[in-house]
Amino acid sequence: MDLSTATFWWVLAGVAIAAELTTGTFYLLMIALGLAAGAVSAHLGLSTSLQIAMAAVVGGGATALWHWRRMKLPTSAPAAENRDVNLDIGERVQVDAWNPDRTTRVSYRGTMWTARLQPDSPALPGTHLVTAVEGNWLVLVPSSSP
Numbered sequence: 689m690d691l692s693t694a695t696f697w698w699v700l701a702g703v704a705i706a707a708e709l710t711t712g713t714f715y716l717l718m719i720a721l722g723l724a725a726g727a728v729s730a731h732l733g734l735s736t737s738l739q740i741a742m743a744a745v746v747g748g749g750a751t752a753l754w755h756w757r758r759m760k761l762p763t764s765a766p767a768a769e770n771r772d773v774n775l776d777i778g779e780r781v782q783v784d785a786w787n788p789d790r791t792t793r794v795s796y797r798g799t800m801w802t803a804r805l806q807p808d809s810p811a812l813p814g815t816h817l818v819t820a821v822e823g824n825w826l827v828l829v830p831s832s833s834p
Contacts, residue, residue: 697727722747786811
């Protein structure tokens with residue numbers, strides 16, 4: 689059995705895809721795309737140097753394009769402050785008084801929680817919003833704050 693140049697490129701592309709499936713590194717798919725471009729170049733009868741150049745341009749370009757796309761996407765808030773992860777974020781609680789260390793106990797969801805005031809927020813009694821949940825602590829901000 690002869691191993692043609694195109695078959696060699698396809699085997700390399702398959703190895704890159706298998707490596708991506710085991711590691712979860714999406715960039716390996718971009719490299720596999722470049723290797724597939726090398727295989728197509730071999731099928732078109734291009735020289736070995738042009739096959740390598742096509743594989744490098746397509747694989748490197750796809751990798752750079754994917755990296756650029758990921759950098760443009762907005763990052764999500766940390767899980768402790770993300771309402772998509774924690775439904776307590778944005779809920780209202782009533783604070784009767786703050787301790788001198790800017791902590792308090794509040795009734796929330798039928799039980800008492802320890803809460804602390806978000807830095808730079810005034811320690812006033814009243815309605816507050818949950819801005820984060822850190823372990824079993826609530827982080828609060830006055831509801832009138834932006």
